Amino acid sequence: MRDDGLTRHPCEMDERRTIKVSKYLSKHLRHQPERIGLALDEAGWVEIDTLIAAAAAHNFRFTREELDHVVAANDKKRFAVDGTRIRASQGHSVEVDLGLPQATPPPYLFHGTVDRFLDAIRAEGLRPMNRHAVHLSADRETATRVGARRGRPVVLPVDSAAMDRDGHVFHVSANGVWLTEAVPPRYLRFSEPR
Numbered sequence: 001m002r003d004d005g006l007t008r009h010p011c012e013m014d015e016r017r018t019i020k021v022s023k024y025l026s027k028h029l030r031h032q033p034e035r036i037g038l039a040l041d042e043a044g045w046v047e048i049d050t051l052i053a054a055a056a057a058h059n060f061r062f063t064r065e066e067l068d069h070v071v072a073a074n075d076k077k078r079f080a081v082d083g084t085r086i087r088a089s090q091g092h093s094v095e096v097d098l099g100l101p102q103a104t105p106p107p108y109l110f111h112g113t114v115d116r117f118l119d120a121i122r123a124e125g126l127r128p129m130n131r132h133a134v135h136l137s138a139d140r141e142t143a144t145r146v147g148a149r150r151g152r153p154v155v156l157p158v159d160s161a162a163m164d165r166d167g168h169v170f171h172v173s174a175n176g177v178w179l180t181e182a183v184p185p186r187y188l189r190f191s192e193p194r
C-alpha cells in the first residue's frame with residue numbers, strides 16, 4: 001500500500017498518518033533540514049512549496065492540504081504557518097533565532113523529567129542537552145506528559161520568579177512553551193511528594 005496519502009482527501013487523514021507527517025516535519029524543520037536538501041532561514045522559516053518538493057524528492061509525499069491539516073490538528077501546535085512559509089515553533093537543535101519576545105514568567109514553571117536524570121540535575125541543574133533551551137511548562141499536567149515520554153514522570157517546580165529577579169531571561173514560544181538557557185540547581189524544588 002502506498003502511504004504517501006496523495007490519493008486521499010485531507011479530511012480522511014487518519015491519526016497515524018497525521019502523526020507520521022508531523023514527525024517528518026519536526027525532524028526536518030527542527031533537526032535535519034539538510035537531510036532533504038532544505039535550508040531554513042535564520043528564523044527557521046522555509047517556503048512550504050520548497051518543503052513539499054524536497055520531501056517528495058526524498059520519497060515522502062504530502063499535499064498542502066495535508067500540511068494545513070497537520071498544522072491545525074497538531075496537539076501541541078508545534079508548527080506555525082505564515083503565508084507561504086512554515087517553521088517549527090520551538091524544539092530546534094539546528095541554529096535558528098526564532099526572534100521570540102522576552103517574557104516575564106509566572107512565579108512557578110514546571111519541568112517534567114524522570115528519576116534517572118535527577119542526580120545529574122541536582123548537581124548541574126537543567127541544561128538544554130540537544131536543544132537550544134531548557135523547556136518548561138506553565139502547568140504540572142503538561143510537565144507530567146513531557147516527563148512521561150521517558151518513563152515514570154517526575155515534575156520539578158522551578159522558582160521562575162527568583163530566576164527572573166536574578167536576571168535570567170525567559171522567552172515564550174508561539175505554542176506556550178517557556179524557554180530559558182539553563183536552570184541552576186538552586187531554583188529547582190526537589191522535595192516533591194511522590
Ligand code: HQG
Binds near residue numbers: 112117134135146177
Ligand atoms: C534532561 C517535547 C541530565 C531533561 C516535549 C530531559 C517538550 C538532564 C532531557 C520538549 C539535565 C532532555 C522538550 C542534566 C536536563 N543532566 N539530564 N543536567 N538537564 N536533563 O527532549 O524537556 O513533542 O531535549 O529532564 O513535550 O524532555 O518535541 O527536553 O528529560 O515540550 O514538540 O534531559 O520536547 O515536545 O530532553 O522536552 P529534551 P524535554 P515535542
